[in-house]
Amino acid sequence: MSRMLPELNPPERLLMGPGPSNVDPRILRAMATPVIGHLDPAFLGLMDETMGWLRQVYQTRNHHTVPISATGSAGIETMLVNLLEPGDDVVVGIIGYFGQRMADVAARTGANVRVIEAPLGESIPPERFEEELKRKPAKLVAMVHAETSTGAEQEVAAVAEIAHRYGALLAIDCVTSLGGMPVKIDEWDVDAAASCSQKCLGAPPGLSPVTFGPRAMEVVSGRKSRCQSWYLDLNLLFAYWGDGKANTRVFHHTGPITMIYAMREALRIVLEEGLEARFARHRKAHEAFVAGLEAMGLSLFTRGRRLPMLNVINIPEGIDDLTVRRRLLEENIEISGGFGPLAGRTWRVGLMGVNANPAPVMRLLSALETALVEQGYRCERGAAVAAARAVYKQ
Amino acid sequence: MSRMLPELNPPERLLMGPGPSNVDPRILRAMATPVIGHLDPAFLGLMDETMGWLRQVYQTRNHHTVPISATGSAGIETMLVNLLEPGDDVVVGIIGYFGQRMADVAARTGANVRVIEAPLGESIPPERFEEELKRKPAKLVAMVHAETSTGAEQEVAAVAEIAHRYGALLAIDCVTSLGGMPVKIDEWDVDAAASCSQKCLGAPPGLSPVTFGPRAMEVVSGRKSRCQSWYLDLNLLFAYWGDGKANTRVFHHTGPITMIYAMREALRIVLEEGLEARFARHRKAHEAFVAGLEAMGLSLFTRGRRLPMLNVINIPEGIDDLTVRRRLLEENIEISGGFGPLAGRTWRVGLMGVNANPAPVMRLLSALETALVEQGYRCERGAAVAAARAVYKQ
Structure with a gap:
């Protein structure tokens, strides 16, 4: 059987929406690089490099900094399903659609979700988080740094300080901000963050760079119940990406090699620019x-x-x-x-x-x-x- | 700041492991195609085409046939977290590592997992599924069609007939088989299947093609509890990919455009060959x-x-x-x-x-x-x- 099926021939768009944005030709060329195996020593080297460069972009020393093998939304889910267990309290700051989504994802873990909202187009004054945590403690505060539905920025450092003062962790969605404005994980003292590949990092959609600090990883390794997601289970994931201690790589899933090529090239471009x-x-x-x-x-x-x-x-x-x-x-x-x-x-x-x-x-x-x-x-x-x-x- | 960081330069391997396999240069070139938006009318056309071609490869008329935006393991998880709810009974056939993994993923849904095992290198005689279902009914039977850890094929059609006779659905892992040997979803009467992009379909890793039949989709739309995963929730996912009824596309997540280009080209190559x-x-x-x-x-x-x-x-x-x-x-x-x-x-x-x-x-x-x-x-x-x-x- 021989059949003629149409060639791939999409129009050449200028992508001025909320992402994907246009991709640097260097990254597109990187994606045409022949694939190697996910356990190839040469690939393990590329993984280490990608982790290192991602740390620089996240301005963090967190060892646990990797691209999750799925799009940005899955990175947000990764934070929530790993940090929350049924019955835990989480305070979600909502300033638009993506904050609402965080609350939706958090609710699916069986956690008790409490929300703080601001009118669309505004952000939440940090003291409102303090009022809520004073009223009742929580394990986690989750919020969106750069709300893609309203164009508003949420203050992070002050909320981190408050969260920690009340014994909570802080997880942020920086899907839209990373690579285009400061995201200072260590200076702001953020415990977990997730982003995407297709906005200011300039790669195609498909990966979600995440970073987890020591307090977050302590929660992850000390869970009473197993993570509800096998695919996003950080304990399994870092057995493959490397836990920073043992020099072994244990197979978890088959990494999306070509997307990691793209992410590496995107990070390289970001760091070359500064x-x-x-x-x-x-x-x-x-x-x-x-x-x-x-x-x-x-x-x-x-x-x-x-x-x-x-x-x-x-x-x-x-x-x-x-x-x-x-x-x-x-x-x-x-x-x-x-x-x-x-x-x-x-x-x-x-x-x-x-x-x-x-x-x-x-x-x-x-x-x-x-x-x-x-x-x-x-x-x-x-x-x-x-x-x-x-x-x-x- | 201007810094020189090393070029991407992986070795040229002949990939004769269990996948990823080498990728046809046509697919690599397709991946260098400029990105368009995930809601662009031109992209929606590519999605429809990809769904149609995937149906041909799965030998099915199932409308609900799409690539999940993550690797093969996530496709397996998609089947289990959508078809199972806490307290449901599932029978998992285990003939190797990937069957064990299915049982692990299933257990994380809160389902009651019952396993049937065969010695490594063998497969499970269909009558053993009948014995187990006769003993106690189950909502779902799940098993691996082509076990990548042992090289054994599990008979499917006879198990599907038994499962249905006892009121259970059948979900299969055909990560290794799809595109390299017959996977006849409709003829075998399989309710759900998941595969990957990087084995016999010949694309890079990163997507998991899945197909869900009418009985499975009835279970999905009739769930008592929401799917534990937001990212893999089929009710949300098919609002974007199209539910086959309304002619609308509702944003869920940002599709991995370049990987879908790759999948489309891979399917095109498969269908051109026949x-x-x-x-x-x-x-x-x-x-x-x-x-x-x-x-x-x-x-x-x-x-x-x-x-x-x-x-x-x-x-x-x-x-x-x-x-x-x-x-x-x-x-x-x-x-x-x-x-x-x-x-x-x-x-x-x-x-x-x-x-x-x-x-x-x-x-x-x-x-x-x-x-x-x-x-x-x-x-x-x-x-x-x-x-x-x-x-x-x-």
Whole structure:
């Protein structure tokens, strides 16, 4: 039998949504590298290197720092199913969809989930965690550092200090922040964190880098019940990735070799650029983009501390969400709609990795202006790009 | 800061272990394709195509046939955590390490796990499942179709008939069999199956193709408790991949785009070759390899129905496992050691995907002969390759 099936031929998009972002060609080339075995001595060397570089990006000395073999959501689940047992108390800070999701995942462990919420677009004042922990202790505080659904940043260091003062661990979702703004695991004294590969680290989706500090690992190794997930069981996982003591690697699952090649190359690019330079580049792209938006008469939804890499824009009166996004997609530009209650009211624009640069910012501003004007929106043509360019010239 | 970090430069191995196997260059090239968004209309089309082609490979009309966004082990976990609830009875057939692992994963759901075992190298006569189900009913029977640790095939169709007669579902692990030998989900009447990307489908590790039939999906949608895993919750997962009814895609997690490109290309290669031709090629490689082994005076460990793609070889008296494998690795050939009680006593050789072909078979036989002779093993030089070649000439 010989059949002709269509070639893979996806369009070339500029990915300005909340991730995946565009992938550096160096990383794509790395993925075309022939596969080796997951127990090959050469691969074990690549694993050690990947762990080491990931520690640098997480700004931590935590030995237990690895990419989980699944996407970012699985990294969040890894934190919760390993740190919680049935009956444990967990306080989840919710400032948007991804905080809600953390509460959902935590509830599936049989833990007693208590939530603290802030209005969409804001973040939670640290003292509210203190009030809640004073009222009743908890084993764990979990929250999102950079909330992808609202563009708000949640203060971490102060919450970590409070959590520890009340005997709780702190686990954070830094899916959107890692690689694009400071995530200082050791300085902030965070016990566990999980991220993803496809946002500011600039690799394709498929892996979730996580880090676990000594207090967290003590909880993991001292569990009364086994972790409910075999695949995400850190005790088994670190028998393969290395527990930092014995020099042995015990088979757990077959690592996703090619994705680890991609992660390694992504980390290499991040470290070659340097963390501070990379954060400054993301910050600059955000400032230029916002200057452009404002010149167009548009405003940001987020009221609290705004994320540089994820911009939530209010859709102006009389403009239809889907019409604009469809029009941009015709120009091969992807931006994203709002989440849940923000659907139809906001757009989400990511400036991540290779796209936190002048060319993508200008291309999007220009195309967005055209799409809006086509729908009868009134603004001075060219002002957005000029304003953004002025920021880059400063 | 500018730093030089080492380039990715792994050795070029011939992967003749139990997987990953070598990856067709077409698949590696597909992975270098620029990433698009997981909600891009163009990507939704690729998802539908991937589901359709996967159904053909699984020989099923099951709508609910998708690659899970994690490796094969997670696919096994997906079956068990979705089909079982606390207190349910499950009968697990164990003929090796991967059956034991199924029992381990099942126990973590809070189900009551009952096991049926066969000696290593054999498989379980179907009537033993009947005895067990007659003794006490169960909700699910779970077993490994192709046991990677022993090289034995477990009969499926007869067990499916028995399971259904006693009101149980049947879930199978076909991690090693799919794409290399018949896996007839509909004809055998299997309710759920999970496999991997990196063995006979020939893609890199990272995805787990699963299929769920109508009876299984009825159990999934009628659960009393929520699935313990958010990431592997089929009710959420099929809201994204499509439930076959509503024409909507609801965000769950960010799909591993590049791995799905790889899976799509791998399936395309499988279907272009044709399933029957592909199975015959794997069978022929096995026959040639075994002829070569026998000409060398070596024997297979497996006593029951032998898998074509996974050959478990008895290590001859006086030969050291690690010395031989290290010697082969110097020639850039990877084979694998035995598992658990078979460690040091057996080697495992995979003939999967592109490696189920004359050139890899001859190269391995020749290198193995050399490594054995270097250790004082006595055999007629060149006889193995000649015997294998004779099989290919038939």
